[in-house]
Amino acid sequence: MSADFLEKAIEKAQIDQSRKTINNPVETTSSVNDFVYTQTRIVIPNNEILQDRRVVTLKQYNPTADLFRMLRTKLLKQLRTNNWNSFAITSPTAGVGKSMVAVNLAISMAMEVNQTVLLVDFDLRNPRINWYFDFEVEYGLLDYVNSGVALERILVNPGIERLVILPGREKNKGTSDIISAPSMKRLIEDIKSHYESRIIIFDMPPVLLVDDVLAAMEYYDAALLVVEDGANKPEELTKTLQALSNTNLLGIVFNKAENLPEHQGGY
Ligand SMILES: Nc1ncnc2c1ncn2[C@@H]1O[C@H](COP(=O)(O)OP(=O)(O)O)[C@@H](O)[C@H]1O
Numbered sequence: 548m549s550a551d552f553l554e555k556a557i558e559k560a561q562i563d564q565s566r567k568t569i570n571n572p573v574e575t576t577s578s579v580n581d582f583v584y585t586q587t588r589i590v591i592p593n594n595e596i597l598q599d600r601r602v603v604t605l606k607q608y609n610p611t612a613d614l615f616r617m618l619r620t621k622l623l624k625q626l627r628t629n630n631w632n633s634f635a636i637t638s639p640t641a642g643v644g645k646s647m648v649a650v651n652l653a654i655s656m657a658m659e660v661n662q663t664v665l666l667v668d669f670d671l672r673n674p675r676i677n678w679y680f681d682f683e684v685e686y687g688l689l690d691y692v693n694s695g696v697a698l699e700r701i702l703v704n705p706g707i708e709r710l711v712i713l714p715g716r717e718k719n720k721g722t723s724d725i726i727s728a729p730s731m732k733r734l735i736e737d738i739k740s741h742y743e744s745r746i747i748i749f750d751m752p753p754v755l756l757v758d759d760v761l762a763a764m765e766y767y768d769a770a771l772l773v774v775e776d777g778a779n780k781p782e783e784l785t786k787t788l789q790a791l792s793n794t795n796l797l798g799i800v801f802n803k804a805e806n807l808p809e810h811q812g813g814y
Pocket residue numbers: 551552553600601638640641642643644645646647648675802803804
């Protein structure tokens with residue numbers, strides 16, 4: 548099995564069972580009364596492009612897809628047990644594969660019958676979810692925040708039932724200030740208020756380079772950490788865990804692992 552396959556892995560570490568509350572509940576003056584799915588743009592991705600970009604979870608028979616399905620099932624159990632329905636995906640440093648994990652997890656969660664998923668590109672500095680599905684972004688989530696563009700004009704359905712993407716459009720700076728803005732809080736309230744049982748996945752920037760993950764902490768119930776096997780130093784991991792100590796850690800995924808078992812026992 549090639550070295551760059553995703554390794555197994557979720558390790559239950561340090562789970563703080565206390566439910567986080569939103570410190571400053573936002574007044575909802577919602578501009579959007581409902582998600583009108585019939586108006587949501589549908590973009591069907593090309594299978595070969597998905598494959599090239601390591602989006603494997605649409606495939607039935609694929610060892611990496613199996614690992615994601617295992618991870619999906621463990622995470623869903625944790626989320627449901629604790630009554631959490633949003634989580635952030637982050638990492639110590641950049642380029643470790645957070646967005647790849649976010650996309651594959653979102654698909655495999657949505658493939659579970661009855662589970663709806665919203666995947667939010669919350670890496671406002673480097674939005675990339677659309678690259679994985681190979682679509683051009685007409686409007687991104689900051690078009691709602693900065694210019695009041697309606698949510699149904701921004702959302703994209705990638706031809707997968709029960710999965711909707713809230714994409715980002717361009718690279719931005721000073722993003723932790725944007726994250727704390729009242730119009731951003733309104734957006735988060737909007738997306739949360741419509742389908743209570745839907746899981747919201749926030750694909751985020753790394754913890755050690757910018758303060759966006761901390762600034763957004765009131766928006767998500769828990770966090771999943773992605774670490775690049777062999778590349779992230781132990782002290783980076785320690786600092787990251789310290790920074791995330793006020794949220795509920797769902798686990799750690801080791802990506803780009805070198806030492807996968809040669810076969811998985813025929814499963
Ligand atoms: N397991 C893997 N093996 C090889 N390359 C990978 C793996 N996971 C991700 N990549 C590649 O690494 C790059 C960074 O991945 P990305 O998901 O954008 O990282 P992040 O969101 O953490 O910045 C992308 O080009 C992606 O295709």
